Amino acid sequence: MFQHTPRLLNLEITKNDQWDNPDPELLKSITDLQNLHLSENHLKSLDIISEANLTKLEHLILSNNELRIIDEAIFKRLPSLKYLDLSGNPFVCNCSNAGFIYWVLSDKQVFVAKAFQYRCSYPLSHEGELLVNFNIQSCFESVGLFCFITSSSLVLLTLVSSFTYHFLRWQLVYGYYLFRAFLYDGKKKKEGCADVYDAFVSYNVHDEEWVYHELVPELEERQGWKLCLHHRDFEPGKAILENITDAIYSSRKTLCVISPQYLQSEWCSREIQMARYFLLFSWFGPEGRLDPVVSGGDPSDQLSPFYRMRKLVKSRTYLSWTQARSHRGLFWERVRRALESGNDPTDTHDPLTANV
Structure with missing residues (x-):
């Protein structure tokens, strides 16, 4: 659609009831785009943004769509972005959005319009609560605990493997051959071999x-x-x-x-x-x-x-x-x-x- 307008600077597509799953490469040819307005399009993902090369994009409006989980890494790939509007989306208040919440609170370059008014729609236990009030610390603690358990398990496995190899490797080899001899013994007894x-x-x-x-x-x-x-x-x-x-x-x-x-x-x-x-x-x-x-x-x-x-x-x-x-x-x-x-x-x- 935009192959013949590569120098397009401003684009507005709004209130499109049949645009909930647009072609991810739709905006790929518009590399000079500076302002993009995609409100009220029933968008459920940001693939259309992530697949485009919008290095000059400064203003992005995605309000009143159906975005639940936001991948903040997409916005980090927009080096010129200064303004972002995600209001009116049914956000999920769980650890899936922990990275996005942390980015909203810590990023100094992008102004996220009405960020402190975004409310949770899912799960029902958090419905109506402010998105920024969700406790993301518990998510990072869980990740940290998981990393600690994983690394500790790897270290312990390495130590046990090293100890076993150094001190018990021949016992294990002997045990293997003894087990084979045990099976051989049963076979001999069945066959009555001398x-x-x-x-x-x-x-x-x-x-x-x-x-x-x-x-x-x-x-x-x-x-x-x-x-x-x-x-x-x-x-x-x-x-x-x-x-x-x-x-x-x-x-x-x-x-x-x-x-x-x-x-x-x-x-x-x-x-x-x-x-x-x-x-x-x-x-x-x-x-x-x-x-x-x-x-x-x-x-x-x-x-x-x-x-x-x-x-x-x-x-x-x-x-x-x-x-x-x-x-x-x-x-x-x-x-x-x-x-x-x-x-x-x-x-x-x-x-x-x-x-x-």
Whole structure:
């Protein structure tokens, strides 16, 4: 309509009963407009103003329309505006108009005609009250409280996440794999499957020579036990913890070859910790699943920095390879008894056993 009058300075459109939803781009081409009068047009929104580029508009009259909620940001985009008339509109007295009320009371550039006479029409509990008397402070307090709760929740969530990641991440990972083992246990019971291995051997790579030259020939070749060794039996491509879980759960026993290198190993620590977790839940298997075997002859002072290992060894009898000396046959016999019966050796006076 106004494409051919881009330099129009004054425009008045009033008392238009069928103009309650005008085209938002109607005024877009009138960039030099200075005075705009849109009274009594049943306007329900200010889209026609917000979509226009009225940087030179000085006077705006929107009286006697059907405007309920006013977005004050629209007027902030009119840098030349000096006079505004919104009288006769059915304003809503709630937090939706809090920003507009604050702008009316604080803006020094725009004169809002009859601003202190604007009255509320909605809700009914505020009908007839002055718009400027509405308590906007409660709205800002609610927003502030919401922001405080949100920011506090984010901070707390960050702290809890950091604490969990730093201190409990492996426990959560273990819990996940234990849950999977629990499901696997139910499946095995339904299918009636027997254990795949007689024992899973947990050892450090530095003790590999002793395992392959002493332990494996004795237990597999001479005694006939089926062992699970991670270098030989772990499934390629599967997650390490998943391999550990499957190996421990698929074995009747877990033999831990404890040495100074074992104590320093991160993955060996997780293997024995996983085996300890299996002991905590009776539904995972019989007691006595974990059997420590000390190959390096570690004295008490070497175990002292390793609280969990020291606590474990204190609570369970273990076999010491270095203390066996000339009793190697008896050492392997006691290992055989442990694997065969599923119970730990109980004779603490035997020269092959010691308690830290």
